[in-house]
Amino acid sequence: MKNSELYKGSLITIILKLLNEHDKMYGYEITKRVKEITKGELQITEGALYPSLHKLQAQGFLDVEVVNIGKRQRKYYELTEEGTRETIKKLAELEHYIKTMRALVNPKFRMA
Amino acid sequence: MKNSELYKGSLITIILKLLNEHDKMYGYEITKRVKEITKGELQITEGALYPSLHKLQAQGFLDVEVVNIGKRQRKYYELTEEGTRETIKKLAELEHYIKTMRALVNPKFRMA
DNA sequence: AATCTATACATAATAAATTTATGTATTATA
DNA sequence: TATAATACATAAATTTATTATGTATAGATT
Numbered sequence: 001m002k003n004s005e006l007y008k009g010s011l012i013t014i015i016l017k018l019l020n021e022h023d024k025m026y027g028y029e030i031t032k033r034v035k036e037i038t039k040g041e042l043q044i045t046e047g048a049l050y051p052s053l054h055k056l057q058a059q060g061f062l063d064v065e066v067v068n069i070g071k072r073q074r075k076y077y078e079l080t081e082e083g084t085r086e087t088i089k090k091l092a093e094l095e096h097y098i099k100t101m102r103a104l105v106n107p108k109f110r111m112a
Numbered sequence: 113m114k115n116s117e118l119y120k121g122s123l124i125t126i127i128l129k130l131l132n133e134h135d136k137m138y139g140y141e142i143t144k145r146v147k148e149i150t151k152g153e154l155q156i157t158e159g160a161l162y163p164s165l166h167k168l169q170a171q172g173f174l175d176v177e178v179v180n181i182g183k184r185q186r187k188y189y190e191l192t193e194e195g196t197r198e199t200i201k202k203l204a205e206l207e208h209y210i211k212t213m214r215a216l217v218n219p220k221f222r223m224a
Numbered sequence: 225a226a227t228c229t230a231t232a233c234a235t236a237a238t239a240a241a242t243t244t245a246t247g248t249a250t251t252a253t254a
Numbered sequence: 255t256a257t258a259a260t261a262c263a264t265a266a267a268t269t270t271a272t273t274a275t276g277t278a279t280a281g282a283t284t
Contacts, residue, residue, distance in 0.1 A: 117241080139232075141232095159234090159236090162234060162235085163235085181231095181232090184233085185233070186232070
């Protein structure tokens, strides 16, 4: 928590990239992984995560596999081919966003 | 137009930084300047800009001076002292955001 | 002269993303 | 046996921005 508003709009990119790296992950795992990688800086809330996963699935970017761990269930998400293409697109957008913001914020930095 | 969702949450930072650099600007000027600096990449809409300026003013970060140009009016905005402190804070948040996103997106990059 | 574009402000309705709150249930730990 | 962690989920409220609309002046084009 205490995430700056800048993270708004970044969640989809984060989810896609993690799935691109790890092949298969379940929701709760994603929140833990993000917290760990960012040293606690970024906490993904469940209220944001689950709807996003459902949306990505509905868009055809993710496939789901439900696995039972004892009596509890996990939903493993995995990128589809289209999801991989979307990931690449989102990562390019992130790089572009950073470049644009640098141009705006650092006067010495000019857009190509 | 066609701004990626990543820009959501960045508008306040952009406005503050431009005012920090230029001392005094009016709304329409800000939209033009942003479009110019980003080579047309980022178009700030009036529906987003004006409410944001009003909010920053209400928060005590901006002072306004109304100037008549012929029969038309301009509202020049200027950072208050508190606004300058807020700008510094927002710029630090941006740097931190970029670092965090790099850590998430580039596995070779680790958080300090 | 008439029309279009740019300048300059503004707000209202809608949409989208996220936070906060709440709910259910299992499993591990103190 | 109580608490924390795991694991899913949704609903209400909030925030931010988009799209649409409105008013009006000034400059440029036909």
